[in-house]
Amino acid sequence: MDIYTLSALELGHKIAGREISAPEATQAMLDRITATDQTVKAYLTVVPEQALAQAALIQQRLDNGEQLMPLAGVPMAIKDNISTKGLRTTCGSKMLWDYVPPYNATAADRLLAGGAVLLGKTNLDEFAMGNTTETSYGGITTNPWASDRVPGGSSGGSAAAVAAGEAVYALGSDTGGSIRQPASYCGVTGLKPTYGAVSRFGLVAYGSSLDQIGPLAKTAADCGAILAQIAGPDSKDSTAMPAGRNLDTTALLKSIEPGQSVKGLKIGIPAEYFGEGLQPEVRTAVEAAAAQLAELGATVEPCHLPLVEEGIATYYLIATAEASANLARYDGIQYGFRPTGQAYEDLADFYAQARTEGFGPEVRRRIMLGTFALSSGYYDAYYLKALKVRKLLQQGYREALSRFDLLIGPVAPTTAPKIGTTLSDPLQGYLADIYTVAANLTGLPGLSLPCGFDQIGLPIGVQLIGRAFDEATLVRTGVTYQEATGYHRQSPAL
Amino acid sequence: MSYETVIGLEVHVELSTASKIFCSCETTFGGEPNTHCCPVCTGLPGALPVLNEQVVDYAIRTCLATHCAITPLTRFDRKNYFYPDLPKAYQISQLHKPIGRNGHLEIETAEGLKKIGIHEIHMEEDAGKLIHDPWEDCTLVDYNRCGVPLLEIVSEPDLRSAEEALIYLEKLRSILQFLGVSDCRMEQGSLRADVNVSVRPVGSQTFGTRTEMKNMNSFKAIGRAIVAEAKRQIDLIEDGKTIKQETRRWDENKDSSFAMRSKEDAMDYRYFPDPDLVAINITPDWIERVRSGLAELPESRRARYIADWQLSEYEAGVLTTHPAIANLFEETATLSGRPKDAASWMLGEFMQAAKEQECEPQDLHMPAQSLATLIARVAEGVVNRNTAKKIFTQILENKVDPDAYIEQNGLRMVSNPDALKDKIAEIIAANPQSIVDYKAGKTKAMGFLVGQVMRAMQGKADPQLLNELLKDALDRA
Ligand SMILES: [Zn+2]
Numbered sequence: 012m013d014i015y016t017l018s019a020l021e022l023g024h025k026i027a028g029r030e031i032s033a034p035e036a037t038q039a040m041l042d043r044i045t046a047t048d049q050t051v052k053a054y055l056t057v058v059p060e061q062a063l064a065q066a067a068l069i070q071q072r073l074d075n076g077e078q079l080m081p082l083a084g085v086p087m088a089i090k091d092n093i094s095t096k097g098l099r100t101t102c103g104s105k106m107l108w109d110y111v112p113p114y115n116a117t118a119a120d121r122l123l124a125g126g127a128v129l130l131g132k133t134n135l136d137e138f139a140m141g142n143t144t145e146t147s148y149g150g151i152t153t154n155p156w157a158s159d160r161v162p163g164g165s166s167g168g169s170a171a172a173v174a175a176g177e178a179v180y181a182l183g184s185d186t187g188g189s190i191r192q193p194a195s196y197c198g199v200t201g202l203k204p205t206y207g208a209v210s211r212f213g214l215v216a217y218g219s220s221l222d223q224i225g226p227l228a229k230t231a232a233d234c235g236a237i238l239a240q241i242a243g244p245d246s247k248d249s250t251a252m253p254a255g256r257n258l259d260t261t262a263l264l265k266s267i268e269p270g271q272s273v274k275g276l277k278i279g280i281p282a283e284y285f286g287e288g289l290q291p292e293v294r295t296a297v298e299a300a301a302a303q304l305a306e307l308g309a310t311v312e313p314c315h316l317p318l319v320e321e322g323i324a325t326y327y328l329i330a331t332a333e334a335s336a337n338l339a340r341y342d343g344i345q346y347g348f349r350p351t352g353q354a355y356e357d358l359a360d361f362y363a364q365a366r367t368e369g370f371g372p373e374v375r376r377r378i379m380l381g382t383f384a385l386s387s388g389y390y391d392a393y394y395l396k397a398l399k400v401r402k403l404l405q406q407g408y409r410e411a412l413s414r415f416d417l418l419i420g421p422v423a424p425t426t427a428p429k430i431g432t433t434l435s436d437p438l439q440g441y442l443a444d445i446y447t448v449a450a451n452l453t454g455l456p457g458l459s460l461p462c463g464f465d466q467i468g469l470p471i472g473v474q475l476i477g478r479a480f481d482e483a484t485l486v487r488t489g490v491t492y493q494e495a496t497g498y499h500r501q502s503p504a505l
Numbered sequence: 506m507s508y509e510t511v512i513g514l515e516v517h518v519e520l521s522t523a524s525k526i527f528c529s530c531e532t533t534f535g536g537e538p539n540t541h542c543c544p545v546c547t548g549l550p551g552a553l554p555v556l557n558e559q560v561v562d563y564a565i566r567t568c569l570a571t572h573c574a575i576t577p578l579t580r581f582d583r584k585n586y587f588y589p590d591l592p593k594a595y596q597i598s599q600l601h602k603p604i605g606r607n608g609h610l611e612i613e614t615a616e617g618l619k620k621i622g623i624h625e626i627h628m629e630e631d632a633g634k635l636i637h638d639p640w641e642d643c644t645l646v647d648y649n650r651c652g653v654p655l656l657e658i659v660s661e662p663d664l665r666s667a668e669e670a671l672i673y674l675e676k677l678r679s680i681l682q683f684l685g686v687s688d689c690r691m692e693q694g695s696l697r698a699d700v701n702v703s704v705r706p707v708g709s710q711t712f713g714t715r716t717e718m719k720n721m722n723s724f725k726a727i728g729r730a731i732v733a734e735a736k737r738q739i740d741l742i743e744d745g746k747t748i749k750q751e752t753r754r755w756d757e758n759k760d761s762s763f764a765m766r767s768k769e770d771a772m773d774y775r776y777f778p779d780p781d782l783v784a785i786n787i788t789p790d791w792i793e794r795v796r797s798g799l800a801e802l803p804e805s806r807r808a809r810y811i812a813d814w815q816l817s818e819y820e821a822g823v824l825t826t827h828p829a830i831a832n833l834f835e836e837t838a839t840l841s842g843r844p845k846d847a848a849s850w851m852l853g854e855f856m857q858a859a860k861e862q863e864c865e866p867q868d869l870h871m872p873a874q875s876l877a878t879l880i881a882r883v884a885e886g887v888v889n890r891n892t893a894k895k896i897f898t899q900i901l902e903n904k905v906d907p908d909a910y911i912e913q914n915g916l917r918m919v920s921n922p923d924a925l926k927d928k929i930a931e932i933i934a935a936n937p938q939s940i941v942d943y944k945a946g947k948t949k950a951m952g953f954l955v956g957q958v959m960r961a962m963q964g965k966a967d968p969q970l971l972n973e974l975l976k977d978a979l980d981r982a
Pocket of ligand 1: 544
């Protein structure tokens, strides 16, 4: 048995039962990273000494009989836009290449406090802006299933690390599909929680009203266990919902136990999620997943959702508008990249140089888009209109979810594209987010589950969208589905 | 042609909450640069603002005192612009849903009471401070002030002269001070005002083109800037030139202003709702809670002083210029049971000391208990008024306890006739000429001898008794 093939709950169980020690598990993962990350390039930073020291400490605490989380001692990775105290957090950008945060993100803090062992920080599209992990200043991460393919993005490093066995699980962030889509491309399970379920404190903001931290792991049960550890109110984030309005952790933890059922669940399958441009194998696999759930006792019925296509424009207007302000702080004054040895005429010239050189082309494109959308004279036509469409979308999804417990559809229209194809046509790249952005615009939770492979062996993902703060039903459905299928148990030959 | 000046004021006040508006850093003025900072107020990646509810409480107080309608779901917006003192490159402010709107203040002008409209009141965060280092020829940033809560109070263009503007400002300042929401110290920047000025022919109903004046650091400067700007605009009109809508900077040393930027270069701040902060639900209960705890405002106190303590309009007015003065006065009056005496000390020695030390009244060390004791000792005849003045200074300067100081320094008035008689006899014996003068009807001689005895007794003689005994002795001599 290779340690790196175990799920997080399996490994956590073995560590708790003294079958495997935390340092042993950590060493095994570090060895795996050494063996495969030269190809996958999932990590921007690996911290072997720190990880082993942390593992030894956790082992000691376990040996002392301390009560830690079920995943204590399990080695994991964190996306490099989630702040880690004393450990550089680059956001995949030249701008923050040497930036070391003085504090931990709340989600990271809660995992570390529960006994997680941090292996390192994973690659991403620069500032999480992209869906291929090709725009990082740290280079391209490859898909563990095919090294000429992208892993998806922006949490491509996290997804690839889990798929390659270089991390037992990882944290990602999802603004328009950035957890679910790479999970789908890499054949792992990814969960975007309800907006407000997990504190955003310490997550370097891209689109603040859309961003959410969530887990990527081998199983839906793992995702549930990780979410239970990181979710909950946080006095440092006013958009993290207070207790009572947040998710029910007890129900969530119950949903990860074996022997779950989907009997009686009503699942809607929106016709609009099977539109033009959907790869036939993706359609077949997703329909098969729906049929599988029906066979397991759920009722699956066709339904309709409004404004699915308009969702993309809405998403890109709101996300870029917020990003234009969120990224304005990277001006070369206080921290981050600053042009040196160059003359600048005045303050404006200094800012222009710092930001032109510090940011890559995609980030600059989105900052300009967002700046335009908020500009005097265009605000009403673009930003305000996008807010109105967002309201309508929210109403439409709320209405659908009043009749169904879950909605089912593809995560992405296609399997992982070849490296280079998306960057050559950015607009086409934006369209790949069509099925994922709605969960962010509506704030609803979404789960991506492996549900098959295309003809050349690339993984396909199915997406489940649930009611706000009802992650328990999502996870329960995922657990039931994964007990009946084996797609999530497949791993790439590396 | 004669012209009318139209003035509107934008007043920024720093709120005196203990911590900043979106983090728990302290707001204390001064301090080593960059010591009152954290990831939130320095805009580090991933840090998020969380609203300090005390700021909302203070804003509600101000809205209630200025009769503003309070927005039930008030919200913050981001105001985007690049400047090194603004670490996030946006200021969290309010544009779309400010906390208060449509209020007013009544001011007393030479022509009687006048209502000045308050257009809106909004909450926002302050920026940092840039300090130029001439030795290194570089500019340094101090983020201590970043995130200190501000209220911006925007008046309607209802003011018609520099005098009115100053009356309005003084009134607003005293209300804010009495509410306890700001110390309003212009020299520390906790009160700043920008002035919008335009002129128009008397009788005209349309407004002229306005300019905005910044950088006045005293009320006096504001008055002068208004007068100078109105004159500049009138001169332009008279010369057949047009007034440009622009922002101007006041230069106190040159007593004139210069253009900073024109309307054409006005920045596009791209305001939009801050997604990091949720709308604040100001419930009627919340407003009532604040209303019930609202401090008594100067007007009401003034009326009370006149009615209950028979002070004059003038005395009551001066005593209510600042809450520190009013509070000290009231406490002293109550403790000593002698409001008239308390008023006299406050208007005299206390105000004099504040003036001499060029400080705010709350910075003077004068516990009400000490002042009340002093008043009581004078009334009881333990010390005379002159000695009391010296003790007053000792309280201010050395924080002495008046009773202890009187005892330690033997300042009790000598009202023992025997002790006085001995001293009088000594002095008379030493000054034979004075007796001659006195007998010759020169009253000055009496004064001279009183002074001599007083000096010999280190000022502790009961003056009334001394007078009697001395007169007696001289008549018998
Ligand atoms: Zn702070």
